[in-house]
Every structure is written in structure tokens, then in C-alpha cells.
Amino acid sequence: MRSPHTIIRRLAMTLVAAALLAGFTHLSTDAQQAKRSTDAGKLRKQAARFVHRADEGEPGRGRKAAPRAEEPAVVDVYKDHNAWSGENRDEATLAALGKVLGADHFVHPVSELADGISPDTDVVLITSNGFGVRETSLAQSHPVAQANLEAFVRRGGVAIVDMGDNDREGGFTAPGASGTPDMIFPTQPSDASLTAAAAGEDGMLGTADDHRLVRGADGIAGTSDDLDQSNIDACCHVAHGNLEDGIALPPGAVVLMTALFDGGSKPIVAEYCIGYGRVIVDTVTKEYESHRPGGTGPSLFMLSLFAYAMDSQAQAACRINGLIESVHTMQPGTTGALLEARLKAARADIEGGRMEAAAGKLHAFANLVRSRRSPRIAAPLIAEWTEIAAEIVRALRR
Numbered sequence: 001m002r003s004p005h006t007i008i009r010r011l012a013m014t015l016v017a018a019a020l021l022a023g024f025t026h027l028s029t030d031a032q033q034a035k036r037s038t039d040a041g042k043l044r045k046q047a048a049r050f051v052h053r054a055d056e057g058e059p060g061r062g063r064k065a066a067p068r069a070e071e072p073a074v075v076d077v078y079k080d081h082n083a084w085s086g087e088n089r090d091e092a093t094l095a096a097l098g099k100v101l102g103a104d105h106f107v108h109p110v111s112e113l114a115d116g117i118s119p120d121t122d123v124v125l126i127t128s129n130g131f132g133v134r135e136t137s138l139a140q141s142h143p144v145a146q147a148n149l150e151a152f153v154r155r156g157g158v159a160i161v162d163m164g165d166n167d168r169e170g171g172f173t174a175p176g177a178s179g180t181p182d183m184i185f186p187t188q189p190s191d192a193s194l195t196a197a198a199a200g201e202d203g204m205l206g207t208a209d210d211h212r213l214v215r216g217a218d219g220i221a222g223t224s225d226d227l228d229q230s231n232i233d234a235c236c237h238v239a240h241g242n243l244e245d246g247i248a249l250p251p252g253a254v255v256l257m258t259a260l261f262d263g264g265s266k267p268i269v270a271e272y273c274i275g276y277g278r279v280i281v282d283t284v285t286k287e288y289e290s291h292r293p294g295g296t297g298p299s300l301f302m303l304s305l306f307a308y309a310m311d312s313q314a315q316a317a318c319r320i321n322g323l324i325e326s327v328h329t330m331q332p333g334t335t336g337a338l339l340e341a342r343l344k345a346a347r348a349d350i351e352g353g354r355m356e357a358a359a360g361k362l363h364a365f366a367n368l369v370r371s372r373r374s375p376r377i378a379a380p381l382i383a384e385w386t387e388i389a390a391e392i393v394r395a396l397r398r
């Protein structure tokens with residue numbers, strides 16, 4: 001026979017279960033609402049799970065030698081929360097590209113940008129501050145964090161800075177650019193467009209001269225993973241802010257994607273070289289679940305973007321930019337002009353897809369450097385230039 005205590009206890013448990021169930025129902029309704037918009041207040045905050053390096057916090061951590069072109073790229077993600085509603089699509093996308101957490105994929109709080117970036121790192125990914133957390137914006141734009149980011153890019157790294165957020169007071173900054181995008185929204189909320197620079201010289205998408213960003217994870221033009229004018233669209237909104245209102249990009253920036261705002265078509269993805277490396281800035285809500293294919297798995301846009309960032313051959317033009325800057329600094333006069341001419345010709349070959357010709361010109365550059373025993377070229381610099389030229393040649397011939 002059941003005691004009254006048992007009955008009361010069972011009744012209480014039933015009530016608790018009912019309350020929990022009601023709570024879960026409430027949660028899932030909220031989650032569904034959150035899926036409809038990238039607006040602040042409708043997003044459910046989910047803290048990022050950090051995966052640190054074994055050498056975290058150690059001075060001079062990481063490898064000393066430059067990575068070889070055939071080694072897999074190491075990606076360091078900096079984020080405090082999983083944008084936009086906890087989707088964590090950046091992790092799913094990197095996993096789909098073969099990155100392994102704790103091996104060649106690490107996740108850090110944004111404040112750790114101030115500790116410096118490991119020399120092991122090839123790509124830094126700073127995801128959206130979709131929740132508009134002020135501390136996250138302040139940590140990212142802190143002068144020490146920015147100086148570390150610039151030093152990382154200058155020595156050959158690729159930084160992807162997602163500037164689309166819900167922070168009305170401020171936002172992220174990027175080396176080489178000034179300001180941060182105003183928090184405004186596209187007048188056609190879902191519509192994004194690829195630019196002429198993305199389509200290449202022939203003006204058509206799906207052909208061999210397409211920019212590496214639109215060629216998809218496989219890097220091959222005209223296959224099913226390519227970006228096109230419709231699969232980059234996403235409801236709602238496809239971008240928060242643009243790369244013109246509130247921010248100034250450096251003069252050499254190349255715009256790859258735009259959206260319509262008051263005042264016309266404005267950039268939402270752009271890139272530029274600093275030193276030997278590359279900065280890619282965007283205001284695309286790329287981690288949001290409505291980007292195609294919808295959900296929490298890898299997205300086409302992020303697959304293509306991350307594969308581009310990790311492709312060492314695709315970074316050859318910025319490597320050459322670094323060599324040109326170095327020539328300007330160290331070797332004025334006739335010899336400098338000659339070296340620069342070789343490099344510019346090689347870069348033109350790369351932009352035209354003539355990789356063998358580019359590799360030949362870089363060989364010629366390296367030979368020219370070695371043959372000139374000008375007192376203006378210090379011996380360590382000769383070694384450095386020829387090694388970098390050889391590295392680019394290896395990347396181009398892969």
C-alpha cells in the first residue's frame with residue numbers, strides 16, 4: 001500500500017516534470033523565433049567552447065620555421081560566443097574541410113588576441129559579434145590586439161574579420177582599415193551580389209579565371225560547390241552594415257561581394273594585402289543558420305571562404321606584395337626597380353592564371369637577388385628573399 005508521502009512525492013515529481021516540459025516548450029518556441037531574424041534580442045546567447053594550444057601562454061610558443069606549402073593550414077578562431085544563435089557553423093565548416101580541434105584548429109576567447117598569435121598559425125578567424133557584446137568589441141579593437149593581428153598578417157598570415165554585428169556603439173576593426181561599419185541593414189534584406197572582380201577578366205562566373213573565393217572548397221571553377229548570384233543570398237539580413245559606411249578600407253582593397261543599402265550597392269566582402277599576408281573583411285551574417293544550405297552544418301559561403309584562406313597558392317600575390325614592400329624599403333635605385341619589375345610581372349601572371357610563367361619570373365627574381373652583391377642588400381636579406389621566392393614557386397607548382 002502506498003503511503004501518503006509516496007503519493008505526494010509522485011505528485012510533486014509530476015508537477016516538476018510538467019513545469020520542465022513547459023519550460024522546454026517555451027525554449028524551443030524562443031529558438032524558432034530566433035531563427036527568423038539576425039536582430040539583437042531575438043538571439044539566444046551560447047558561449048564558445050575554447051580549445052587552447054598546448055603551448056598557450058608560453059613565450060615564443062610554436063614553431064620557428066615557416067610552414068611548408070604542403071603542410072595543412074593551422075586555423076585559430078577567436079570568439080566569445082557562437083554567432084548568431086549558437087549555430088557554431090564555423091566549427092562545422094572547418095570540420096568539413098578536415099580541420100581537427102586541438103590539432104590544426106584552435107578556439108580562443110577574443111581577449112587572447114592581446115597575448116599574441118602563435119607563429120604556427122596560418123589563418124585567424126574572428127567570427128561575428130552577433131550578440132553585440134561590448135567587451136568582445138573592445139577586446140578585439142584594443143590597440144595591443146590590433147598590433148598583434150597586424151604583425152601576424154604582415155609576416156604572411158591570413159586574417160578573416162567578420163564585422164557584421166549587433167553592437168550599435170562600436171564594433172570590430174581590422175589592420176589597414178579605419179573605423180567600424182555602422183549598424184545598418186540592406187534595403188533588399190536577403191540579396192547579395194558577386195562583383196566583376198569575383199568573376200574574373202571574362203566577366204562570367206563558373207570559368208577558370210574566377211576569383212579563388214567563388215570556386216568553392218574544391219578550388220575548381222564550374223563545379224557544384226561554386227558560389228553564384230543566388231546561393232550567396234540569405235534571409236534576414238544577409239549582412240549587418242557594409243564596408244563603406246563608418247569604415248574606410250585601404251585604397252588597394254578589392255571588393256568581392258556587395259548588397260544594396262541606402263545610397264546604392266555597397267561592399268560586404270573585401271580583401272587586401274598587408275606585408276606578406278592578407279586581410280579579408282566582411283559584414284555577411286555568415287555564421288547564421290539561413291545561409292545555404294540552411295541549418296547548423298557547413299555553409300557554402302564559409303566552405304569557399306575558409307578553403308580560399310587556407311590555400312597557400314592563393315596567397316602568392318600577397319607574398320609578392322611583401323617582397324615588393326621589402327624591395328622598396330631596402331633597395332632603392334636601378335636594382336630596386338629591376339627587382340620590382342620582375343615581381344610585378346610575376347603578380348600579373350598570377351592574376352591572369354599563368355602560374356608556370358609566374359614561377360619562372362620568381363626564379364629570375366631570386367637569381368637576380370643572389371647575383372647582386374650590392375652593399376645595400378644585406379646577406380640575411382638575400383637569404384630571406386630567395387627563400388620566400390622559392391616558397392611562392394613551390395606553392396604555384398603544387
Ligand SMILES: [Ca+2]
Pocket residue numbers: 199200201202203204205206207208209210
Ligand atoms: Ca570568370
Ligand SMILES: [Ca+2]
Pocket residue numbers: 214215216217218219220221222223224225226
Ligand atoms: Ca568549385
